[in-house]
Amino acid sequence: MLAADNLVLARGARAVVSGLSAVLQPGTITAIVGPNGAGKSSLLLGLAGLLAPASGNVSLDGDSLARLHPRVRAQGIGYLPQAPDIAWDVAVEALVALGRLPWRDRGTAAIAAALSALDLEPLRHRPVSQLSGGERARVLLARVLAGEPRWILADEPLAALDLAHQLSLTAHLKACAQAGQGVVVVLHDLGLAMNHADRVLVMKDGRLIADGLPHIALAPQVIAQGWGVRARWLGEPESQALIAAEEPEQAERNRG
């Protein structure tokens, strides 16, 4: 269980998450959504133990992250930053092997399993500079999987991907959740959150404005409150699409 308790996070003097509580369950996909600047990425960093709380607490199975040794924390929580640039042109396998750093072992079996889970075996010797965007996203996720964390926290893992690759990476994340890992993703695309998450946290100005099953947390009135747009969902469950238009008064203000 990964739990935030009255969590306050600050960047410099500015509070970016103000008093947020949520208990996240393993074996599910939790999506964090919200308008730009809502504090989504900061919350994810806080949950990963990479941004120390100004007050409040984040705990992993009852242990406060602040008190865990960084390596023990890293063994439990894998963090996938948003589209990191890769400093050295290493081969896929060497990059994935970095995921074993928290364990300080070779972890041959875990690396092989991560490569196989993301269909990367044919690419294992390829330099990362020669990968397509979709392959690269899979390699970066495989690096996290190689560490066999109980939690996978990913910041916009689907943002730079085309439709087919979004679906394939989503399927991989679902497989992780089915295997019992906790998956927490920051998403921009509300459709992806609606169709694939088990639970959605909606943030605005550092606070939760909705938390629950996707069709409840992403109901049109929440979207109106969070983004200031009039929206409705169309289509079948698991393949719904959002149709949105500016609220008349919001449109007025935007042009104002």
Added chain:
Amino acid sequence: MNRASLIFAALLAVLVPLSLLAGRVWIAPADFGPGNTLLILAELRLPRAVLAITIGAGLGAAGAAMQGYLRNPLADPGLFGIAPMAALGAVASFWLGTAIPPAWAAWSLPLMALAGAGLGMTLLALIAGRTSSDAAGGAGGGIALFTLAGLMLASLAGALTALAITLAPNPFALSEIVMWLNGALTDRSWREVWIAAPLTAAGVAVLALAARSLDALTLGEEAARSMGVEPRRLLALLVMGIGLTVGAGVAVAGIIGFVGLVVPHLVRPFTDRLPSSLILPSALAGACLVLAADSVLRVLPLVTELRLGIALSLIGAPFFGWLLLRMRQGRL
């Protein structure tokens, strides 16, 4: 030991005997015997070769670690204040000149250079340690501020060195300072070896401790922290390792630039390109480069021997330009 280490260890094994034979006086292997030959070998060429290996190894390893830490293949350990601070310490010892008791005179230059390097390390760790991002703040400037702190320190030390030169107590001190600033290995003895070798070995060992943390930085600071890397510990190891290797080198040989920049590039193609795979082979390759360069300078038919620091900069600057061009083409 990886493939690159074996390659450069083998190259070094070839270079060492060659370098012992090369010089103003060529020694043919058949000439080994009592008298001058043995004296030249044992008291002149062997310490000089060991010193070249020591300094090259320190600079090579420091360069590999520095490029890994800054995630930048154009980084050079000389840029980050420690070498200029060590040089400033050495210049101060020239300046003091006769004020130093005669019993200490022989040791004052290397010791003051080491003191300068130590001061540089401390300042760098204090400034960069305060600003490095960690779990407590997360909003620090991290590596960028480390670079700027180093550059600040380098320019301050450079300015003070220039001041010392312009205010030199006498022309003799002036020419000695200027000569010394362009590093060289001429007329060195076992004494310098005993100063530099243990410190350099300790420095390389410290850098090796930081190696896997440097690998984690491949994916950026946040990813590295998420894998359990502690930024302050890494910074401390890095500053200590660079300080020991570069400081020891400057203390006994003056400023020798570009080795730390060039060597990792020679090594990278033979490795998986992760910083941890580069440190040991870069030490060996740095040893090869400095030993080879110093030996070639000894046999060049010039009126006076070309200073090693100048010669390596003459090779290194165009190499840097070539790296820039390659980087522009996205091939680095």
